Amino acid sequence: MADTPKPAEIAKIDHYPSPFEKGWMNKQVEIKPGVYCYASKPKNLEYVGMPYPREWNPADEDWKLPENWKEIIEEGFKDRLDKYRSFKLFMDICVRCGACADKCHFFIGSGDPKNMPVQRAELLRSVYRKNHTIGGKILGPFAGARELTEDVLKEWWYYLYQCTECRRCSVFCPYGIDTAEITIIGRELTNLLGLNIDWIAAPVANCYRTGNHLGIQPHAYKDMMDFFTDEIEDITGIRMEQDFNRKGAEILFITPSGDVFADPGTFTCMGYMMLFHYLKEQGLDITWSTYASEGGNFGFFTSHEMAKRLNAKMYAEAKRLGVKWILGGECGHMWRVLNQYMDTFNGPPDSLEEPVSPITGTKFENAKTTKMVHLVEFTADLMKHNKLKLDPSRNDHLKVTFHDSCNTARGMGFLEEPRYVIKNVCNNFYEMPPETIRELTFCCGSGSGLNAGENMELRMRGGLPRANAVKHVHEKHGVNMLSCICAIDRAVLTSLMEYWVPEVEVTGVHEMVANALVFDGEKKRTTDLRGEPLPGMEDEEDV
Amino acid sequence: MSIDKILAEKRSKIIKKWRNAIIKSYPEDGQGFLKREKSQFANPVGLTISTEIETLYDEIIKGENTEKISSCLDSIIRIRAVQDFKPSRAVAFVLQLKQIIRDELGSGHSDKMRILDNRIDEIALLAFDVYSACRQKISEIRVKEVKNQVGKLLERANLISEIPEQRPAL
Numbered sequence: 001m002a003d004t005p006k007p008a009e010i011a012k013i014d015h016y017p018s019p020f021e022k023g024w025m026n027k028q029v030e031i032k033p034g035v036y037c038y039a040s041k042p043k044n045l046e047y048v049g050m051p052y053p054r055e056w057n058p059a060d061e062d063w064k065l066p067e068n069w070k071e072i073i074e075e076g077f078k079d080r081l082d083k084y085r086s087f088k089l090f091m092d093i094c095v096r097c098g099a100c101a102d103k104c105h106f107f108i109g110s111g112d113p114k115n116m117p118v119q120r121a122e123l124l125r126s127v128y129r130k131n132h133t134i135g136g137k138i139l140g141p142f143a144g145a146r147e148l149t150e151d152v153l154k155e156w157w158y159y160l161y162q163c164t165e166c167r168r169c170s171v172f173c174p175y176g177i178d179t180a181e182i183t184i185i186g187r188e189l190t191n192l193l194g195l196n197i198d199w200i201a202a203p204v205a206n207c208y209r210t211g212n213h214l215g216i217q218p219h220a221y222k223d224m225m226d227f228f229t230d231e232i233e234d235i236t237g238i239r240m241e242q243d244f245n246r247k248g249a250e251i252l253f254i255t256p257s258g259d260v261f262a263d264p265g266t267f268t269c270m271g272y273m274m275l276f277h278y279l280k281e282q283g284l285d286i287t288w289s290t291y292a293s294e295g296g297n298f299g300f301f302t303s304h305e306m307a308k309r310l311n312a313k314m315y316a317e318a319k320r321l322g323v324k325w326i327l328g329g330e331c332g333h334m335w336r337v338l339n340q341y342m343d344t345f346n347g348p349p350d351s352l353e354e355p356v357s358p359i360t361g362t363k364f365e366n367a368k369t370t371k372m373v374h375l376v377e378f379t380a381d382l383m384k385h386n387k388l389k390l391d392p393s394r395n396d397h398l399k400v401t402f403h404d405s406c407n408t409a410r411g412m413g414f415l416e417e418p419r420y421v422i423k424n425v426c427n428n429f430y431e432m433p434p435e436t437i438r439e440l441t442f443c444c445g446s447g448s449g450l451n452a453g454e455n456m457e458l459r460m461r462g463g464l465p466r467a468n469a470v471k472h473v474h475e476k477h478g479v480n481m482l483s484c485i486c487a488i489d490r491a492v493l494t495s496l497m498e499y500w501v502p503e504v505e506v507t508g509v510h511e512m513v514a515n516a517l518v519f520d521g522e523k524k525r526t527t528d529l530r531g532e533p534l535p536g537m538e539d540e541e542d543v
Numbered sequence: 544m545s546i547d548k549i550l551a552e553k554r555s556k557i558i559k560k561w562r563n564a565i566i567k568s569y570p571e572d573g574q575g576f577l578k579r580e581k582s583q584f585a586n587p588v589g590l591t592i593s594t595e596i597e598t599l600y601d602e603i604i605k606g607e608n609t610e611k612i613s614s615c616l617d618s619i620i621r622i623r624a625v626q627d628f629k630p631s632r633a634v635a636f637v638l639q640l641k642q643i644i645r646d647e648l649g650s651g652h653s654d655k656m657r658i659l660d661n662r663i664d665e666i667a668l669l670a671f672d673v674y675s676a677c678r679q680k681i682s683e684i685r686v687k688e689v690k691n692q693v694g695k696l697l698e699r700a701n702l703i704s705e706i707p708e709q710r711p712a713l
């Protein structure tokens with residue numbers, strides 16, 4: 001009897017289910033500069049008919065919420081529980097084992113426990129318990145449930161826009177809970193109150209109006225491509241004109257607009273152009289579009305409906321031009337949408353046919369329903385069939401490693417093709433450590449619309465695990481080039497490298513392909529696409 | 544016992560205390576993870592802190608190689624400069640070493656301790672330089688990104704015309 005604890009002592013025992021959740025519920029969130037992105041501007045929400053457009057500032061106390069904001073969220077929450085079985089399941093089945101806790105790059109880089117995936121999901125889950133479970137309704141905080149208040153909403157917003165929807169955590173969860181999907185739904189809910197970030201809202205509005213994120217009009221798009229044509233001519237001596245909006249072409253090519261307007265993606269774009277020109281003689285009949293001028297889809301970071309709306313233009317333009325199938329450039333989230341959603345969003349496209357490579361005759365059976373093929377896969381197939389004359393020594397000044405973009409690696413299992421292509425065009429390739437690549441790849445830290453400038457500190461810490469692995473191969477093998485197949489990566493990894501490993505540059509895969517591609521009748525190449533001297537050509541005159 | 548001998552003998556104890564003090568600056572619920580000796584890829588922050596302060600400690604005691612000291616400081620502060628720390632908190636760990644050493648030495652050794660104090664003060668100033676350089680870099684990156692996103696576009700689309708390097712002859 002003497003050992004039996006007294007009631008007062010029992011009351012002190014902590015019954016809280018998981019050690020890493022101690023006290024988290026009661027701490028009020030502090031919205032910090034360098035971490036949060038600026039609020040969506042009203043004009044961008046208005047343009048696409050999103051609710052509650054207004055000027056507001058995340059750093060202000062008053063977010064100017066509509067009076068019935070709580071009802072709107074609770075209603076929206078309920079709708080989505082009914083609509084998405086996976087969401088309901090993810091709310092219910094987490095056992096808080098902690099396996100995902102230390103797998104998120106934002107937690108690893110920041111040490112902020114609220115960036116543990118389980119905690120991020122708990123933001124929504126705690127409110128779910130309060131409203132939708134008996135235990136939560138009765139026991140409240142003792143069952144891990146909490147009331148939805150303005151502070152809770154602010155915390156949602158702050159941490160939902162600190163998740164890049166990369167899915168790394170889901171790989172480690174024994175139940176397959178995908179926190180990225182929870183973030184996606186959570187962001188949908190914030191959008192019901194007009195609480196988006198402008199870095200997402202502006203591209204969405206632009207894309208809806210002009211067809212691409214930057215709001216580039218057709219003539220400017222064409223101007224840029226003409227500029228590249230001149231550049232390519234300077235380097236190779238061959239004029240490689242492209243076709244635009246050409247009706248009756250066999251294939252439509254769609255790529256992220258970042259390739260056309262932002263370095264170093266521009267060099268990748270030149271790579272596409274050169275490859276297409278090279279294949280013309282072998283029967284490639286392809287056109288670009290100045291309307292479907294964006295492969296990316298920031299609607300995907302807003303809501304399922306918005307993603308669907310913006311995605312629709314791909315099939316619409318394919319139909320208008322009367323092409324047989326679509327080829328897609330090097331992009332990350334574009335491919336996640338195409339691979340996971342397009343079929344149900346806007347498919348099946350009756351006007352299109354099952355893609356067949358006009359050069360090799362290969363049937364892309366994996367694209368049977370979507371009718372859209374990844375360019376890297378297309379190129380890998382060309383290489384497999386020896387259709388390209390390549391001189392990989394032209395890339396000998398590069399020591400290359402490859403960053404698997406979360407979306408292509410975990411979102412579509414696209415792992416071997418890029419490596420196959422890279423190894424065909426360069427002699428020095430080094431993998432980063434196994435726990436940082438392929439399906440375990442570390443995110444760039446800037447995906448899912450978080451590639452703004454004002455949140456640079458967040459991006460740098462989120463990208464730290466990736467940069468740390470690059471640094472390792474840089475120190476061990478002298479790696480000086482980080483390759484990737486994503487337009488956002490090309491832009492953001494450049495900044496990431498500048499901060500963490502400044503000796504390493506960033507490239508798309510097709511830039512290296514084009515460097516190695518040997519054209520009949522080309523002039524002696526002395527530089528690569530960036531105008532840097534090729535190995536052994538350092539003393540040539542026109543360098 | 545001479546102070547050098549004590550500092551050598553208590554090396555691992557002091558470093559451990561120092562590491563714990565640094566990790567304490569992070570939110571409580573994340574500290575356990577940072578302490579875990581995982582691979583350098585699973586826990587780059589924790590591992591960087593552990594390895595760099597070892598070298599830093601040895602160099603501080605020797606007090607010779609400023610370059611090495613700077614490089615250690617850079618590795619740690621580059622991380623802290625983008626985490627949730629005020630500038631003072633990001634570099635405070637350097638000064639924390641003073642008290643940790645003093646606690647281990649006990650009383651006496653005041654002359655030697657004064658030298659060490661001065662040295663640590665110097666390094667704290669160095670840390671401030673490193674921190675500023677990191678923050679400067681962040682601003683540069685921000686500016687560069689904006690320029691790259693918009694400036695090039697305007698220039699290439701012939702929408703702006705900059706003053707040429709050389710004036711055309713009249």
Ligand code: SF4
Nearest residue numbers: 094096097098100173
């Ligand atoms: S790994 Fe899965 S079950 Fe375990 S805490 Fe994370 S989400 Fe929950």
Ligand code: SF4
Nearest residue numbers: 104163164166167169
């Ligand atoms: S999806 Fe990625 S960013 Fe989001 S919680 Fe999981 S690991 Fe972190």
